[in-house]
Amino acid sequence: MDAMVARAQSGAAGPHASSQVALTASEAERAVQCLRTFDIEQYGTPAWLEQHDVLQQLNLQAHINAQAHSDEFVKEAFVSHDRITVLVRELLVAEVWRERVLPLLERHLAGRLDSVTAYQLLYQEAALANLIEVLLYHRDACEAASEEALVELCDWCSRCIHYLATQVHHQAEQQGSAPQRTAVELAGRPPLEEFRERAAEVRFGAALCALAILRYITDHAPQLSLSVLTRIVSSNDTAMALLPLLDQPPWVRRSKAGAIEKFVGGSWRAVEPRERHRLTQHDGQVWLLLHNLLADGAARSKMDMTDARYEGLLRLKRHFNEVLLDQLPPLRNLQRVIDELAFGVNNSQQSVATPSRLIVEQVPTIRAGLLHRNDWRALAEAQAAGQFGAEAQRVSQGRMERLMQSFDLMCGMEEQGASQNEACSGLPDTVKVDAYRQAKPGVWEWWSTYSLQINKELVPEAVSSSTSSTTGASKHASTARAGPETPSSGGADENHPRQASSASGGSGGPPPVAVVNGKRYRLLPLSQSLQRALPANGKITVLYGGHTCEAQLSLPASETRDTSALAPAVWVTVGGLAAGGLALQLKLQRLDKPCERDKAAGVWYPYVPIGGAVTVADGLL
DSSP: OHHHHHHHHHHHTSTTGGGOOSOOHHHHHHHHHTOOOOOGGGTTSHHHHHHHHHHHHHHHHHHHHHHHTOOOHHHHHHHHTTOHHHHHHHHHHHHHIIIIIHHHHHHHHHHHSOHHHHHHHHHHHHHHHHHHHHHHTSHHHHHHSOHHHHHHHHHHHHHHHHHIIIIIHHHHHHHHHSOOOOHHHHHTSOHHHHHHHHHHHHHHHHHHHHHHHHHHHHHTGGGSOHHHHHIIIIISOHHHHHHHHHHSOTTEEEOTTSOEEEEETTEEEEOOGGGTTSOOHHHHHHHHHHHHHHTSHHHHTTSOOOHHHHHHHHGGGGGOOHHHHHHOTTHHHHHHHHHHHHTTTTHHHHSSOOOOOOOSOOOOOHHHHHTOOSOHHHHHHHHHHTTTTHHHHHHHHTTHHHHHHHHHHHHHHHHHHHHHHHHTTTSOSEEEEEEEEEEETTEEEEEEEEEEEBOTTSOOEEEEEEEETTTOSOOSEEEEEOBOSSSOSSOGGGTSOOOOOOOOOSTTSOOOEEEEEEEEEEBOOOOGGGSOOOOSEEEEEEEETTEEEEEEEEOOOBSSSOOTTSOSEEEEEEEEHHHHSEEEEEEEEEOSSOOEEETTTTEEEOEEEEEEEEEEETTOO
């Protein structure tokens, strides 16, 4: 294992480490097409281990594609060949093996099996959960899964949430309060203790993936079967199960020295006092999942509002504050729902339990079929003598080279991310955008606030802007009009750096030119469904790093809800690099069925912000 890590680190330091790929598009398609299901008796066989390696490569390549914002051919292959259901079944097989067979085999695996193979047996569930997570981010992948698979997946996520709420927090506190062990003590640990620690780490990682998986399923719930939403809201009572994760998050612990640590990026990290209230990714998943379940009318209508649920949901009020809402602006809708619940709005209808109109409900059968046996000890003994016996040592030798290649790619991704984060270090993370609607001439009415995050995984682009020194820079406040679907509507010099030409002398020559250099930072995409459409005639103000710029809006509008005649996406530019050293380029996407309407003008607002870029002059921040 040490040799593998050393080789991975040396390979990642090479100049082409970040340009490697685990699989090409054709290789990924063939690999996905050949995926098959295994019975629990075949868990750990050479064929199973070979498919585990393939799943690892597919998972790695899917994350590389997502990180690079490139063609996600791994997802397309799973959708085209209908293999997402296979992943869900393999996930359930790994879970049942961990629950029923692993406790009977752990001493044998810890003492007689090599550590790499033993770890892969444990890691199967987490690897599958991680792959399913990156796939279900897309709606077409969620729709491609069968109804039975989604119901089984929702039940698996519910069991993971129960595990996070009941067992993990106590384990994390024990680990945090334990004294720091030396390298000699770590090397001298009993094999069984080390094996159990690894098993707990892997299960914790898989359970955290369940939060994201369930959130993505609820994001796409309107397009899914009615049984899936009923299973999440009513059968599993997910909203109430999430509440303990807000009161005592299992990804937060206190060390023996009293410092607060959070589980970020796959490891426990100490948190500075000023960063204590910053949300982690796991906090955000829990809040957005609650938002989908409670702020959405279709999901809330399936919830029987008993006294216990009523009191439990009112406990959310103590968590709402400006710090939370600034980090997750969509939670204002959830806050409004909780306030309405507290004031008794529509309680008369919600408090009466209405009988379900669902007559036929999908019943999960995959896990029940796997558990329909009583010979678990005989199965464990057969596996100890078979695939986990002398044959396992021989098979593991031939698989080391493929593992080293995966380590090369993973370390290359970390190296690339570190260099990109270094380029963005020291910059504020959030660009705050306030939109105002023109109520009447000269009167602006606040409309909405958008918080856009700097994408620190992408290297900033060097840009320059030129302005005549005789006329000076353009005004800091301008008019933002809809531009074509291009990364900038502010001219070519806003997109690509160019060398300024020297001014020629003489009265007939051009005026002297002043060049302002800066960098453009891409912004993380926003969820279209969670944003409020911008007013057609309004105003935008931008606040970033203590500097501001603003512009008036003039966007296309539609007299009807049919917006097909409008451009699918437009760009607007606020501010300017040469004007005040700050410019925001905002990408707007057209809604097929807009919900916001200007009643006075009789038009619909069709465009919502989904991302863009911010350009900052050198030395401004």
